[in-house]
Amino acid sequence: MAVSEGLSIGALADRTGLAVSAIRYYEAQGLIRPWRNAGGQRRFERADLRRLSFVMIAQQFGFTLPQIKALLDQLPGGRTPTKSDWASISEGFREALDQRIETLTRLRDNLDGCIGCGCLSLEACALYNPTDRAAQKGQGPRYLMGDSPES
Template sequence: MPISQGLTIGAVADRTGLAVSAIRFYETHGLVAPLKNASGHRRYDRSDIRKLSFVMIAQELGVSLSDLGVLMQTLPERRAPSRADWTRMSAKFRKDLDARITKAQRLRDTLDGCIGCGCLSLKKCELYNPQDRARSSGTGPRHLIEPKI
């Protein structure tokens, strides 16, 4: 793609719904890397729309910018990622995403019951965490947190 034909930051903002300042913020974290034309204006590839859209979704799921940076580094810099590139990257992301889904489901399914936090304020706590036995596994909501190894 000739630099002069790339998308402006405004066009990318219009398409993604992100503020221009957010796109620049993501750029400083290495999540997108636009080219600059002779006048110093940023020019984005159309594939940057997909990259930024992925970042938006992942952040809504609580993925940190540093984790996103590691994932995004697996994608090619100066060409649009192919389906195979996205598949490779998603394989790395899948394990973390599956763990997040499992935790979210566990929270959804047990929040109205004992979560092993030690409050013992629900009648169910007496059954699931008598005398706060969950505390022996560590602090916090022990029935929802995986044991740390």
């Protein structure tokens, strides 16, 4: 198949390992934008291989499709992303991953202690979180989210 003819949805599925239905779903979500050939068949640019690979990796790291779309929307439409384009988009990706790494590190380091959930079910909770002080800091496991018991 000539590059100018684009990739069929089947060829894109074979290359990415995604099901055709998943590719159609990502299309419906605006993550990729195929065009139609003279016969009305969907055709995809080779750059869509990179876009879908990015989607798959980002999902493995816990990013939602709206978050991924926001990142991909920074890329210029109608042309293959350049190394500079990917460097730019990866900056926001890197920042989010760094925050997630910090959270996971806190979880790992405090797994056997209080995470500030407000459960008051462990004897130690009376020491770390008497009268559910963590609730004053907001919803969720406050100490895991970065608040400290002292603040």
